[in-house]
Amino acid sequence: MRQFIIGLCISLLVGGIVACSSKQQNFTTKYPIPFQSAINVLSNDLFTTVEAQQSTLDKLIKTQIVVDPFIDEASGNIVQASKDIEQALIQKSLGRGHNYDITSMTSQNIRDANYVMNGVIYSEPYRVPGLDDAVTYYRLASSIVDLASGKIVANTHAWISDLNLEYQPTPLYADSPLFIKDKRVESLIETARSPVGADANxxxxxxxxxxxxxxxxxxxxxxxxxxxxxxxxxxxxxxxxxxxxxxxxxxxxxxxxxxxxxxxxxxxxxxxxxxxxxxxxxxxxxxxxxxxxxxxxxxxxxxxxxxxxxxxxxxxxxxxxxxxxxxxxxxxxxxxxxxxxxxxxxxxxxxxxxxxxxxxxxxxxxxxxxxxxxxxxxxxxxxxxxxxxxxxxxxxxxxxx
Missing domain, CATH: 3.30.1330.60 (OmpA-like domain)
Structure with missing residues (x-):
């Protein structure tokens, strides 16, 4: 029954309809789907999970969520696909009829934010039924952190079927003489992949x-x-x-x-x-x-x-x-x-x-x-x-x- 509900949820998301119950949360897409559909799955799962955990009083107060730029997990780069994901998530949030403000993270809004969303893009082999060799596809992993408690309150993964995402590094990363991967980047990766209930790095x-x-x-x-x-x-x-x-x-x-x-x-x-x-x-x-x-x-x-x-x-x-x-x-x-x-x-x-x-x-x-x-x-x-x-x-x- 759960597989049927999840399949129905994904089918609705592929069609651009956000209609999944908040009871179906934190699933991982079972197969690669188009980029925009993957964003639909990701955003729906993350936001409905947060909504399900909020009290009635919390829902009456404007909730501030900021988006920490998604990164390429291998290099630590912010790539064009990262920006596309960020803008798509912000756009998806606009029509949900909720009491959220979702914006890109800045030094001003982080101080008033209730939650921070982050994520990574990575590649992983996917074994297609009926084929001997696995095909490498992109995946997204994303979490939402409650800044008051430091806990992961939502986490999900989504496969992407598009083989040619816009992967050109954004200008600073393209111009950089070094690959910018250090302990700060690793801390984001760990947080983006952590399960619900875990402490953020x-x-x-x-x-x-x-x-x-x-x-x-x-x-x-x-x-x-x-x-x-x-x-x-x-x-x-x-x-x-x-x-x-x-x-x-x-x-x-x-x-x-x-x-x-x-x-x-x-x-x-x-x-x-x-x-x-x-x-x-x-x-x-x-x-x-x-x-x-x-x-x-x-x-x-x-x-x-x-x-x-x-x-x-x-x-x-x-x-x-x-x-x-x-x-x-x-x-x-x-x-x-x-x-x-x-x-x-x-x-x-x-x-x-x-x-x-x-x-x-x-x-x-x-x-x-x-x-x-x-x-x-x-x-x-x-x-x-x-x-x-x-x-x-x-x-x-x-x-x-």
Whole structure:
């Protein structure tokens, strides 16, 4: 009987009708459905779960829900699909006849919010009945957190049948020299995947106001209001809980866009220091020509790459540490080919670094990992698996070199 009700609920949602009883909550879609239908399932399940837990008095008071931007779980990026999801959720809430205000999260509205909604987009194999091989589809996982209690009050997952979501990173993430994945991102991922009744990740809760400020700064950057973005990123950098990758990526990129190059270089150096302190590594987004150890034929990017590498050299001049230069590749082609290509690219980066600082040759070792340490693993050779084509600088004991 429950399966029948859930199937009926999904069928109604696919048709654009929100008609599920609040008794059917926290289900996961059993099969991939179109993007907009998946948003319908997600929003209906989350909102009806919250409504079911509210007292009659609570329902008389305007409830404030803010949406923390959804992220790509593999890279930590906010992608265009994230923004599409956020806008769709806000639009879906408008016609429900409830006493909610649902808005994007800012440093102003987070203080008055009752709930925060967050989520992740990830890929997972789905075994289609009758087929031998599984098909990889996107899934959404989302939760709603009661900010007063710190508890997860709603959580759901939804499969998406669309194979080509808009996965281009939003401007700040596209421009960033590093993949912005750190403990702050991990705290959001854990919270988005936590079941109803669980405590939200403490790191996530304790830093939510700073996250809201950074989200607002990022939005200003994406709108090309670089002066406003710089003001907000600078404001964030003065907070003790904002010593994270996103803050210094924002300071670097906004100063670079405003042609404040000395300030940009300082912010980039600080970014490298923070990345090493937090993760013991630096994941640079160095793009190469296909089947080549040459950087991509984009002179503006090549010029910026040299700025990145100069700051890495500066770090190792100032610190008696050693590193592995690890080349990675996406999951296409043979294992042997990708191992050789990733090693050649790591060796090329090491050679370039030695032109600035010859001693780096004694304090580093190039290694090719091929696709053995893929993060995405999709093998699509586009924005969705860009994180797999990376060069990683991993701090190690000099005795290991």
């Amino acid at each position: 403490l790191e996530y809760l304790n830093t939510i106001e700073t996250s809201a400020l950074l989200a607002e700064a990022q939005l200003a950057y994406d709108r090309e209001d670089y002066a406003k973005a710089l003001e907000l990123f600078t404001q964030a950098s003065e907070k003790t809980d904002a010593q994270i990758l996103k803050t210094y990526v924002g300071l670097y990129e906004t100063n670079r866009q405003l042609d404040n190059m000395e300030a940009a270089k300082k912010a980039l150096y600080d970014l490298l220091v923070v990345s090493i302190n937090l993760n013991q590594k630096i994941n640079l987004k160095l793009l190469f020509d296909v089947d080549s150890t040459d950087f991509i034929k984009d002179q503006a990017l090549r010029d910026e790459y040299h700025i990145w590498l100069e700051q890495i050299v500066r770090y190792f001049r100032n610190n008696e540490q050693c590193m592995y230069v690890l080349g990675h590749s996406s999951n296409t082609g043979t294992a042997e080919y990708n191992e050789n290509l990733s090693l050649a690219r790591a060796q090329q980066i090491r050679t370039v670094l030695s032109q600035y600082f010859p001693a780096i040759m004694q304090r580093s070792k190039a290694m090719g990992k091929g696709f053995t340490e893929n993060i995405s693993g999709l093998g699509t050779d586009d924005a969705r698996d860009a994180i797999d084509r990376r060069v990683e600088f991993r701090i190690v004991e000099c005795a290991d070199i």
